Amino acid sequence: MAGEAHTSAEYIKHHLQNLVYGQHPDGTWGLAHSAAEAKAMGFWAIHLDTLGMSVLLGVVFLYFFRKAAIRATSGVPGGLQNFVEWVVEFIDGSVKGSFTGRNPLVAPLALTIFIWIFLLNLMDLVPIDWIPGLMGALGLPYFKLVPTTDPNATFGMAIGVFILILYYSVKMKGVGGFFGELAFQPFGKWGMPANLLLEGVNLIAKPVSLALRLFGNLYAGEMIFILIALMFSGGAVMFLTGGVLQWAWAVFHVLIITLQAFIFMTLTIVYLDMAHQEHH
Amino acid sequence: MNINLTLIGQSITFAVFVWFCMKFIWPHIVHALDVRRKAIADGLAAAERGKHEQELAAKRATETLHDSKVKAAEIIAQAEKRAVQIIEEAKATAKAEGDRQLAAAQAEIEQAAHRAREQLRSQVAALVLAGAEKVLRREVDAKAHADLLEAISKEI
Numbered sequence: 001m002a003g004e005a006h007t008s009a010e011y012i013k014h015h016l017q018n019l020v021y022g023q024h025p026d027g028t029w030g031l032a033h034s035a036a037e038a039k040a041m042g043f044w045a046i047h048l049d050t051l052g053m054s055v056l057l058g059v060v061f062l063y064f065f066r067k068a069a070i071r072a073t074s075g076v077p078g079g080l081q082n083f084v085e086w087v088v089e090f091i092d093g094s095v096k097g098s099f100t101g102r103n104p105l106v107a108p109l110a111l112t113i114f115i116w117i118f119l120l121n122l123m124d125l126v127p128i129d130w131i132p133g134l135m136g137a138l139g140l141p142y143f144k145l146v147p148t149t150d151p152n153a154t155f156g157m158a159i160g161v162f163i164l165i166l167y168y169s170v171k172m173k174g175v176g177g178f179f180g181e182l183a184f185q186p187f188g189k190w191g192m193p194a195n196l197l198l199e200g201v202n203l204i205a206k207p208v209s210l211a212l213r214l215f216g217n218l219y220a221g222e223m224i225f226i227l228i229a230l231m232f233s234g235g236a237v238m239f240l241t242g243g244v245l246q247w248a249w250a251v252f253h254v255l256i257i258t259l260q261a262f263i264f265m266t267l268t269i270v271y272l273d274m275a276h277q278e279h280h
Numbered sequence: 281m282n283i284n285l286t287l288i289g290q291s292i293t294f295a296v297f298v299w300f301c302m303k304f305i306w307p308h309i310v311h312a313l314d315v316r317r318k319a320i321a322d323g324l325a326a327a328e329r330g331k332h333e334q335e336l337a338a339k340r341a342t343e344t345l346h347d348s349k350v351k352a353a354e355i356i357a358q359a360e361k362r363a364v365q366i367i368e369e370a371k372a373t374a375k376a377e378g379d380r381q382l383a384a385a386q387a388e389i390e391q392a393a394h395r396a397r398e399q400l401r402s403q404v405a406a407l408v409l410a411g412a413e414k415v416l417r418r419e420v421d422a423k424a425h426a427d428l429l430e431a432i433s434k435e436i
Contacts, residue, residue: 022284039282047286054290058297062305069308074315081312088309107310108302116297147290152283156290160298 008230015128015226017142018047018150019135033141049143050150057119057147065115087115091265098269101172101276106269109164113157114265120148121218121257125250128225148218148260151211158211161268165206168275177278206271210264217260221253405436 013035020038022045023029031048032038038045068084077085091114095107123146135143147153169178182199183192228249231242409429416425 018286020282020284041282041284043282043284045282045284045286046289047284050286051289051293054293058293062297062300065301065305065309069305072308072312074312074319077312084309085313088306089313092310105298105302108306109298111306112294112298112301116294150286152286153290155283156287157294159287160291160294 012226018144019049019140019142020045021048047150047152050147050153054147054153058116061115061119095269099273106272110265110269113268114261117261117264121260124221124253124257128229146218146222148214149222151215154211154215158207162207165271165275168272172276210267214260214264217256221256224249405433409433
């Protein structure tokens with residue numbers, strides 16, 4: 001919505017604002033029509049765009065893979081099955097390479113993370129004004145298309161992974177074993193406070209780094225797309241430069257979105273592997 | 281960029297998706313892959329076995345062919361030997377038969393000659409006797425000289 005009435009700052013802010021649904025301070029429920037309104041809603045509000053796109057893309061992913069799974073034949077595979085099998089084998093190879101234990105959850109978890117995050121990131125390649133423009137025409141004040149540029153989404157996933165890390169740490173090592181791992185190394189039992197601090201930071205850093213790495217990369221990428229889009233209103237030369245830049249950045253971004261999905265998946269596998277291992 | 285309920289919603293969504301994937305997608309596909317992998321392995325093993333068997337069969341066929349050739353040669357040699365033998369036997373039999381027939385013919389000829397001679401002799405004797413009788417009819421009593429005549433005819 002790069003209308004003439006908007007300044008550059010407004011344009012950028014507009015693109016970075018989620019579609020928030022929550023309770024207004026006056027007690028009514030509804031959409032927030034400005035960043036200030038959204039902030040006033042506090043914690044008990046949801047980002048309709050983030051959740052909507054997440055669910056939609058997740059369902060798309062599950063629909064196609066489920067279709068392939070139902071029709072999965074051990075004979076000659078069709079095109080969809082071929083693709084799905086290729087992905088599954090790739091994930092399976094990654095899991096077998098990094099995960100030493102036996103856990104039927106890890107591989108499907110890795111598959112879901114990889115494809116889902118890839119699809120969420122892929123939305124970054126949609127020209128940034130299309131969907132917000134369309135939604136604006138439908139009467140929605142904001143629409144942020146890429147869920148992974150919303151820390152709620154990345155932290156949501158990272159928290160899911162973190163819960164699994166805690167669960168399997170306790171399950172495999174027992175509460176005492178897990179606590180021992182946190183408290184009695186690296187400095188022995190007399191250094192317990194220092195140990196707890198170090199290992200605690202180490203533990204917390206896992207989900208935080210997962211979430212922030214993904215969010216940071218995609219947020220920065222989105223920001224660059226927005227800045228490039230600003231050039232389109234700066235005359236013919238700027239327009240052409242912007243077009244070339246946008247194309248170049250999009251090509252580069254294909255690498256980034258795949259890589260970020262892969263990193264999130266691989267680190268999840270590695271963290272769960274660490275959770276499964278007895279410490280020596 | 282406020283942290284809000286979206287965080288929890290996203291976590292729940294994530295959990296549901298992972299659960300669905302684990303329950304309804306992953307096992308099916310991995311199963312299909314495993315089955316196909318096994319089928320391919322079996323097929324390759326079967327092909328290997330078939331090739332091996334084919335090699336064995338070819339070897340056996342060569343051996344059988346060789347045996348047959350040797351046996352055929354043996355049979356031919358035997359048959360030739362037997363043929364020579366049969367010819368020899370036939371020759372011998374024919375020769376013996378010829379000899380026998382020759383001997384029989386000779387014997388018959390001898391016999392016929394003997395018989396003819398005997399006949400001739402008896403005829404000559406009869407003729408002589410008849411001549412002598414005619415000569416002596418008048419003077420010689422047949423009775424008186426019968427003994428003499430008898431003796432002569434015996435002598436002849």
